[in-house]
Amino acid sequence: MKQRVVVYKKLPEHLNEQLRAEFDVTFFDRVNDGNRAAFLESLKSAHGIIGASLPITNEMLDAAPALKIASTVSVGVDNFDLDYFRQRGLMLAHTPGVLNESTADTIFSLILASARRIVELAEYVKAGNWKGSIGEAQFGVNVHGKTLGLIGMGRIGSAVARRAHHGFGMKILYNNTRPNPEAERELNATFVSKDELLAQADFVCLMLPLTPETERMFGAREFGLMKRSGIFINASRGRIVDEQAMIRALQDKTIHAAGLDVFEVEPLPADSPLLALPNVVALPHIGSATHETRLAMAELAVANLIAGLRDEKVPHLAV
Ligand SMILES: NC(=O)c1ccc[n+]([C@@H]2O[C@H](COP(=O)([O-])OP(=O)(O)OC[C@H]3O[C@@H](n4cnc5c(N)ncnc54)[C@H](O)[C@@H]3O)[C@@H](O)[C@H]2O)c1
Numbered sequence: 224m225k226q227r228v229v230v231y232k233k234l235p236e237h238l239n240e241q242l243r244a245e246f247d248v249t250f251f252d253r254v255n256d257g258n259r260a261a262f263l264e265s266l267k268s269a270h271g272i273i274g275a276s277l278p279i280t281n282e283m284l285d286a287a288p289a290l291k292i293a294s295t296v297s298v299g300v301d302n303f304d305l306d307y308f309r310q311r312g313l314m315l316a317h318t319p320g321v322l323n324e325s326t327a328d329t330i331f332s333l334i335l336a337s338a339r340r341i342v343e344l345a346e347y348v349k350a351g352n353w354k355g356s357i358g359e360a361q362f363g364v365n366v367h368g369k370t371l372g373l374i375g376m377g378r379i380g381s382a383v384a385r386r387a388h389h390g391f392g393m394k395i396l397y398n399n400t401r402p403n404p405e406a407e408r409e410l411n412a413t414f415v416s417k418d419e420l421l422a423q424a425d426f427v428c429l430m431l432p433l434t435p436e437t438e439r440m441f442g443a444r445e446f447g448l449m450k451r452s453g454i455f456i457n458a459s460r461g462r463i464v465d466e467q468a469m470i471r472a473l474q475d476k477t478i479h480a481a482g483l484d485v486f487e488v489e490p491l492p493a494d495s496p497l498l499a500l501p502n503v504v505a506l507p508h509i510g511s512a513t514h515e516t517r518l519a520m521a522e523l524a525v526a527n528l529i530a531g532l533r534d535e536k537v538p539h540l541a542v
């Protein structure tokens with residue numbers, strides 16, 4: 224009898240075919256109120272699940288007694304309770320590495336857009352407001368030669384630091400769970416305390432996983448320690464930041480601007496005060512969203528799943 228797989232994200236057709244050839248597969252492009260009951264029903268006999276952007280609760284896992292592996296099409300694993308996976312002896316696979324460069328590109332575009340007011344001024348032109356030569360009211364601030372403070376110097380943080388060092392001559396300060404000797408050797412990065420980083424950096428960029436330890440670790444105190452000219456960049460996870468404190472810091476000019484790809488609640492509600500702030504660049508969680516990278520992530524996630532179900536070595540296990 225074929226093992227059963229539940230797909231809860233739209234995958235490229237050649238990957239669907241690959242799965243169908245070996246498993247009995249149920250497909251959901253995405254799970255919503257209309258198909259949630261059918262999704263839960265399908266878990267009852269699932270040996271493997273693959274998808275993204277859906278919290279997989281312990282109640283769902285309890286309803287899936289045959290489950291061996293969950294494969295997420297993401298590097299972040301915050302949609303899962305890792306301790307529960309360990310307790311149940313389940314495998315959790317993810318897609319590190321293949322998205323480093325695209326995500327670092329997105330982060331750098333947030334740095335540039337926030338500093339040079341790209342979105343705000345592009346809208347100014349489109350609105351027909353460009354009627355004469357621009358003046359100080361439209362000036363931005365330099366990126367090249369400034370100090371970048373990275374909280375989280377892992378795979379993606381290092382890719383951001385490479386762009387900053389080699390492309391923009393920036394000085395790199397970082398804080399990380401442990402020192403990163405390669406970044407220190409190759410990018411002249413300096414390990415500092417979080418408070419020192421906040422006080423010295425012109426751009427503060429979060430590149431950490433969301434965990435019980437990092438949830439809401441960045442709040443009013445941290446914004447208060449940043450320079451008033453400082454620009455805050457977050458493309459890791461919204462819940463690492465106290466969003467209300469961030470809104471206050473932007474409204475009262477405790478900090479200069481923010482470039483954000485992630486939010487406490489996604490999609491960002493249309494009435495969020497963040498959307499009324501000219502000093503905010505907000506993106507719809509597009510860190511890794513290029514055709515090439517999303518394909519590579521989907522291929523890796525399928526390879527992880529298949530290996531797990533065949534009892535072979537899984538290329539990238541988070542648990
Ligand atoms: N916006 C997006 O689309 C997008 C895309 C990819 C990844 N992400 C997010 O980025 C995260 C990081 O991805 P990665 O592949 O670089 O992970 P990684 O594990 O390679 O790097 C994370 C780094 O954070 C450090 N860290 C953890 N807790 C810390 C703390 N409390 N203080 C200081 N440093 C700490 C770790 O030491 C590690 O070096 C993912 O978990 C995901 O949430 C978002």
Ligand SMILES: O=C(O)[C@H](O)CO
Pocket residue numbers: 275296297298299300322510511
């Ligand atoms: O964690 C990730 O891989 C990104 O947030 C894309 O979902």
